[in-house]
Amino acid sequence: MTVEIDIRVQREAFEPGAELTRFSLQNSSSGAVCTFTGQMRDFRGPDRATGEPITAMELDHYPGMAERQLAELAADAKSRWPLDDLCIIHRFGKLIPTEPIVFVATASAHRGDAFAAAEFLMDWLKTKAPFWKKETTAKSAEWVSEAAADVERAQRWAR
Amino acid sequence: MTVEIDIRVQREAFEPGAELTRFSLQNSSSGAVCTFTGQMRDFRGPDRATGEPITAMELDHYPGMAERQLAELAADAKSRWPLDDLCIIHRFGKLIPTEPIVFVATASAHRGDAFAAAEFLMDWLKTKAPFWKKETTAKSAEWVSEAAADVERAQRWAR
Amino acid sequence: MNILYFAWVREKVGAAEETVSPPPTVGTLGQLIDWLAQRSPRHAAAFADRKLIRAAIDQVHSQINASVAGAKEVAFFPPVTGG
């Protein structure tokens, strides 16, 4: 168990596997460890077959508020589920397709809590953390619009 | 995307981080990767504070049926959610506390599908895959009883 | 017919595996259990509480009224506790 919550907002690439290795060793007496990795998509549109290839992405963010918002989400998750530990990593700056953008990990005695907390963190992060994606294709560079599905998913956790 | 589903029933220890590294590289164009690791608990009873320390565990299994059952669960998961890939690793034999017992990973275009499929695999695996835990404490060695909570969780996916 | 036992069922029976030839009157899993339970006091002890016994016919989870006709491998075990 750690007292400090590991939250990182960084320009540098990271390696989800290395993070899981560290996180599971650090929480080796937790029965359940769940992780989620969001990887940069290489197409825009509903699916890869009909979509337009993305060549690059720029992730704008609000320094200070981003860290603060993620810390609030983490504290909220810890108040809702009995978690031994959690970790959130979110990149900003330039990304290339297939690179990891975001990583969350949760450790708990029970798998239901680990799963729920990780999903909650992702859903709320998607609608609350101040990051903005701009995708570059062969034709244009466009800011990504808010996804209605993300708003709906986040509402499941309202209380 | 892979055609073969990666299912391993093995005596050897494995390292979840190394598996995630491999899995996410193999599915680098999937937007969402979810993993779950079940680690051997070091106590028995409701919580660590009041529980009895576990010194070792023996995982009995039904060779042949175990692989077959996991392959069926994997196929079922793929029929329910649009998954790019999945992986299941389950150990048998002697384990020591804190070692990983089970690992599932799912890759999909959307995080909801990756989360749901991973949770489904764990819930069904817990009630269908032929493995049996025997926990050794200072006082005794006892076969673990079926958890009512696991049965309830699994019923969520009945159809 | 090959019979397999796992976990505490195996420990109670005192064997992991045995080959048996049940009479033609044994048609279902339930009847097979009744017949096996008579083989020895250890078998009887293993099958004493039927509610705790699960079974698979040729590696497929099966209910107590399932037919064992033509089965090559029948396994008995407690509810699973892996994962």
Added chain:
Amino acid sequence: MNILYFAWVREKVGAAEETVSPPPTVGTLGQLIDWLAQRSPRHAAAFADRKLIRAAIDQVHSQINASVAGAKEVAFFPPVTGG
């Protein structure tokens, strides 16, 4: 009062940051937007569709009727799209 802009709001305004001193009549976020929109055609364009604008007062997500009294830093941006 320090004003920050992010994503396409920043691109439309043409600045990431500016320091302003709104008159005392500017009490809420909504009134601050009205006032900022008059500063230049680019500001007007950035704030043209209010439904697309989100705001934070001193790094806390805030609604359009929130008071900006005493605020040191107010940020305007589109709905977030991270993760």
